[in-house]
Amino acid sequence: MPHSPLIRMFNARAHLTPDEEAALRSLPMQVRAIKAKQNVVREGDRPTRSFALLEGNACTYQNLDSGNRQIMAFHVPGDVPDLQSLHLSYLDHSVGTVGPCTVGFIDHADLQRICRDFPRIAAGLWRLTLIDACIFRAWISNLGARKADSRAAHLICETVVRMDAAGQVENGRLSWPVTQADLADALGISIVHVNRTLTQLRTAGLMTLQRGTLTVSDWPRLKDLGEFGSEYLHLSSDKDHSRPELN
Amino acid sequence: MPHSPLIRMFNARAHLTPDEEAALRSLPMQVRAIKAKQNVVREGDRPTRSFALLEGNACTYQNLDSGNRQIMAFHVPGDVPDLQSLHLSYLDHSVGTVGPCTVGFIDHADLQRICRDFPRIAAGLWRLTLIDACIFRAWISNLGARKADSRAAHLICETVVRMDAAGQVENGRLSWPVTQADLADALGISIVHVNRTLTQLRTAGLMTLQRGTLTVSDWPRLKDLGEFGSEYLHLSSDKDHSRPELN
């Protein structure tokens, strides 16, 4: 059961043979619960294992000398946020929990073994890191070329689609325990302006984000405002067609 | 000879056995010269080959619906900017030349073959894409958390270190034919403000960028302003120690 989010993540993007799925399920994994707002790994670490996020929400961030924190990714169940440490010893970023989480640690040795024995799993993991890179590029465009409201809308759209692929969305509603301070660090705007921007989106009837619950009320206009298209997430099922209730 | 930039790129980050180097050198590669400001691949393409940048400078960018262009990476000789297309059919970005370039196209079939026969080359290529992701993360921090002057300084520092690793820097001077409009699209600020920012850096005696030539005149202060540390580039040789003239 603990491996399910990982399997789901794979299956949303590639196709596993029964052999491969069995191999993944038999990966030794040390499962641990982690409280909200804790670091799982820290910039500068040289981990000997990676971890899969099994439940809850986490984020990847960097602390700058100037004291600012920049969040560069939010993670959904099934993600393996520090998979890169398998090939790059020096970790360039920290990963922290947003709300309470369950994570599963997997030794690099076991990952290496499964990659050797199942080349298609190795290719699949590579693929996952390439999709992460697509998401990073989308964030670069978001931060560099959009203004605050559009930027927020794009982030929210991305979150909804990814959380949906992870099976966390019901009736356009999902649990997303980010604070406005977190959003400020992710969007590169001040906390005060996050508040004003969210108020504006809510008043316009696009969505609400209150007490950790995100509700989308007008998906088409939200998509439009955020110039959002889901292709870059490389999910085989296009949300727009498979989940008409969000249209 | 055409394969040299590629070999150099590998050797700067990993170690190739003679066998592996020979295999890379024997990769069939279709070499072509491309004029400045041309696209090599376009967003939405589904390429059947990747290409290595052999000479010149290129950039990865996305065009947004709003008409803005966001540049998300500048490439140096040895880079394989669209390596991801080996595993992700849909290309989420375009790659265009900045100045005149020489590129070498390599069929995916040949890449797949060399990955199968030389697992360490496969791992090395994966590693290269992971390093690209590190660079994207650094850009996210740059765009989200720094102001214009610091942002420009960081980009310039990154460019100098990467171009140096590619053997393109002499006496803190290198050819970098970007226009101020290109920099505006990369830094997420207006052309006018790029001009003012560069003027400011030049007046402060940190660097000059004129007629396609970048000259660093005060590396420590430039690094400091850009909060730049080169670890995230994962170059085995730390520039600060190996190239004391830049200190």
Add this chain to the structure above:
DNA sequence: CGCACTCTTGACCGAGATCAACATTCGTGG
């Protein structure tokens, strides 16, 4: 029940955008 965290709103400020005009450089064909 009380303290700390989070959210909200208002007033004011400033980095950078936009608009406009002009200068310089470069590439091209005559």
Add this chain to the structure above:
DNA sequence: CCACGAATGTTGATCTCGGTCAAGAGTGCG
């Protein structure tokens, strides 16, 4: 080799989005 038009770079004036400061209101946890 020169002339000319287009691309690029420069500078000033004005405007605006979003930052900063400040104070109060919820909310939730120990």
